[in-house]
């Protein structure tokens with residue numbers, strides 16, 4: 001069987017992409033090198049924009065069940081929380097959901113939607129021509145080949161797909177070298193000063209240019225991080241041992257605090273790189289495969305998840321042959337600058353968490369700025385990804401912005417806008433049917449749903465004064481009409497984002 005899309009990697013990016021592709025009707029195969037899911041979580045949270053997108057796909061409740069809500073965001077552990085409630089969202093918080101759980105939920109959804117997932121099957125090479133891609137796979141029963149129209153490498157920071165394509169991965173080498181342990185401790189951990197709300201325990205050593213920080217993962221279990229600056233690992237490739245962590249703890253904090261029941265050991269640096277291109281013909285990259293950075297502020301998983309939501313409907317429409325030819329290229333054009341901005345803010349955070357006394361003035365200044373509501377709001381928008389704006393032609397300030405989850409008054413009663421996006425289709429929302437009837441979108445009804453609302457049950461909402469909005473499947477506004485402008489430009493926007501009308 002020939003697949004429409006082969007997704008390489010069943011991490012959060014690949015799994016979400018598989019869900020989106022299946023909603024678009026693409027025959028999708030996910031290849032995952034590991035025979036079993038890993039039992040540990042790198043990422044521990046999802047930010048507000050990801051929560052909104054999960055809601056739009058009907059997954060919000062499953063993710064929110066039992067998940068603690070973190071209302072204050074963290075920037076460089078400076079101790080002044082980011083105020084997510086300063087942004088117009090129904091979800092002014094990050095959800096504490098370990099990556100293992102995120103992957104479990106997304107795997108269940110991808111399978112339910114009909115994606116095929118082969119665990120223990122690794123991509124080893126690929127060849128492409130004008131018609132498709134031939135993928136060489138190493139599986140439990142030996143090597144074999146798969147044919148597909150497109151392939152997406154969601155295979156993490158050391159992406160084989162990126163390397164096979166010869167795409168450069170330029171960036172900055174690390175200056176922070178950390179070891180991590182998820183473990184229990186017999187002795188009470190020291191309460192840290194200046195480590196910020198996310199890291200209630202820790203020790204800061206300006207003299208050593210090092211720190212220890214820990215926060216609770218579950219009752220009695222902590223994630224402990226020991227970071228040293230400009231002190232490279234003796235052997236970067238050697239696995240971290242309990243002894244390494246004990247020695248680092250003793251050096252920085254004077255004790256190993258009776259560490260035991262160690263569940264996960266790893267290394268962490270602030271290496272930051274971005275792929276030079278996200279696409280080579282019929283092969284694309286998403287998630288960590290095209291950007292890596294310090295996990296400061298917990299942005300990486302969210303960035304990959306949102307790559308997947310941006311790419312999914314565009315690639316789905318391309319394989320269904322309804323997309324305009326340029327649509328697929330808007331993925332890189334839109335997402336590359338967003339990742340570049342995350343790299344920038346994480347590089348800035350990497351400097352701010354360096355205890356070198358030379359940076360003390362910078363830290364103090366940043367703390368002052370975080371106390372200014374406008375600056376705090378700016379950084380909350382960056383870290384939560386709620387402020388993402390894609391470049392789009394047109395004047396209206398909402399163009400390229402996410403649509404908030406508006407409470408609509410409809411013929412069927414009160415309904416949230418997010419509930420109209422479960423199938424990942426476009427939505428033409430008319431708020432003033434006298435001015436915009438929606439008839440112009442009838443020829444796109446196989447791709448765009450018409451939602452007629454009498455109004456928005458929220459005074460002062462972002463869409464006040466608008467007659468209609470055209471919203472892409474990923475929740476970004478691509479056309480806005482006022483009672484004065486009516487449907488001017490609507491047909492053009494429908495063609496640009498959804499292709500030619502059905503005949």
Ligand SMILES: Cc1cc2nc3c(=O)[nH]c(=O)nc-3n(C[C@H](O)[C@H](O)[C@H](O)COP(=O)(O)OP(=O)(O)OC[C@H]3O[C@@H](n4cnc5c(N)ncnc54)[C@H](O)[C@@H]3O)c2cc1C
Nearest residue numbers: 009011012013033043044122123156287288298299300301
């Ligand atoms: C300590 C730490 C803490 C973090 N905390 C956060 C946080 O709080 N919030 C946040 O948003 N992010 C955080 N991150 C980052 C986040 O974990 C990553 O950004 C995220 O895992 C990227 O997802 P991905 O699907 O793109 O790649 P990955 O999760 O790396 O998944 C790639 C998958 O591809 C598979 N694969 C690789 N090669 C092949 C092949 N040849 N064939 C088939 N399969 C292959 C791998 O086995 C893997 O399953 C953290 C990272 C670290 C290290």
